[in-house]
Amino acid sequence: MSSAAINASLANPRVNLMPRSELARRERDRLVRGWVWGVLGAIVVAALIIAAAFWLKYTADQRLAAEQARTNNLLVELASLGEVSQALAAEQELTAFRADAMAVDLAWAPVLAKVTGVLPGDTTVTGFDFAVGAAPTGDDPTMQAGITGTVTFDSPTPLDIVPLIRSLRGVEGVLFADGQSLSSDSEGGSYSYLLNVIFDQTVYSGQYAVAEEGGE
Template sequence: MTVLAPPLAGAPRVNLMPRSEIARRERDQLVRLWVWIVFGAVVVAGLIIAAAFVFKIIADQRLASEQAKTNVLITEIASLSEVSQALATESELTSYRTEAMATDLIWTPVVAKVAGVLPTGSTLNGFDFAVGGAPTGEEPESEQGLVGTVTVESPTPLDIVAIIRALRNVDGVLFVDGQSVTTSSLSEGRFVYLLNVHFDQTVYSGAWAGDEAGDD
């Protein structure tokens, strides 16, 4: 009968360390692990705080730079305030000139329109006109622009009705009517006719309104 001996991997070992010592060592390892964890957390927090501080410094520098640029721009704008005031004054004066000269007209074409329809031998001896309202720009042909009287003188009697009809057909004339007929001198035999004439707003030159539009 053969007896087999159990195989041995090595010399037998016996752990004679007390269990309390093993527990203490395990606690020490756990404490060291927590110490490293806390230390790592402190380091990470410190890095985050340092990064935030650096970012704050960079942001403050950028803010200071932008504020410096803003101050420079404010200074430049302040230096241009006189120019702005001058431009505003010019604009106000231009508007005032446009309003004041809205009824500006050229007398020569107005007088020529009346004289152009007078009979041969008669003369336009005088006129007295007053401007009407400012032009609105909507319907100048129907708005009253110039109102007054004209004096026609002739050595012979004239057909005043024919003259009135001729004037009513003139461009720009709204109304014509006879006012009076007199003689300037019985010895000379000159006849004087006084006519009421109303022109529309097409007689206005519109020159100043055109200048304002061009300036804009």
């Protein structure tokens, strides 16, 4: 220390006359104030955390209420569409039933036209007896029997039945054709022929078949 500083300190002497008890009290007061501010700070922080938690819960409840209201609205809309769904289901069921019931639907006129188309012009079809076969199974319809029966026709002159049957076998949709019987009246003025014929399932109309998914 310099001589000037020593002289200054000697010229202005300082003596702490504060009692030790007062110093201790002031120290305690400082500690108490520190603890009080610390507790107050902790309370404020805790209050902020609690407020934030309540705010998050409030906003979550609001979102939940909105989603529940949306769900209820959707349920109401679905309930209102219940009758439409039932009607569509009934329509599909009836369509499937009709498809099964009408699977062997056909028009007789085109079938007879296939037979009469190979007969001579002076012949007359006098009768036919056909029985419808099984419903389509998805196999090749040209290999499955559709209708089976007989056709009777009259001719004023005797016919060579062999080429006629061959012609009938070549008709589209005919799986089998053959002669069964021949008869004539006592005077020989009319001849009656009875043919056996089997058509494939292409003679079915398919009008009521249910369209497959993915089809046009």
